[in-house]
Amino acid sequence: MLTLLKHKKLNGILLSHAHFDHIYGLNELIKRFPDTLVYTNESGKDALLDARKNMSLYHEKPFVFEFPNCIRIVKDNDEIRLSDKLKAKVVATPGHHPSCLTYLMGDAIFTGDSYIPGTKVVTNLPKGNKKHAQESLNKILLLAKERTVYPGHYIEDNNKKTLFGRNNEEQDLALSCSHE
């Protein structure tokens, strides 16, 4: 990720949710781009600051976000202005985790783990909720109809409309999560 951002400005980090595998790189990113804000909801903030809640405690290494002042809380329907030309609309899509947010940017939809084409939404993790996940999925599928889907994990897919990172230009726009 840091290599990808060489010589670039980081307008903001739109957190898809606060599971460990989506946030491990956050401290390094903020050290490199100290003015950058991290957008998430209350549950995301909670988990960013607690290695048990973001589940990193049970994986490679415990992770706690070290820059709580950079966190900006957003909620369903909010609009995030990242630059003069670039804004993102927030769609709350809980179910996989209560911190799950989906972002709409132009004809792109960043779905995190709330919708990974070709896979079932994972709901058997702490705070997962099957019913909420289904409601969120219905919402996302409607919004995804006319958009390119950028999920939180790459799945090999012959359908060109669901590739992660369609072209370099779009990777310049913003980050849906902090994958390294």
Ligand SMILES: [Zn+2]
């Ligand atoms: Zn996840």
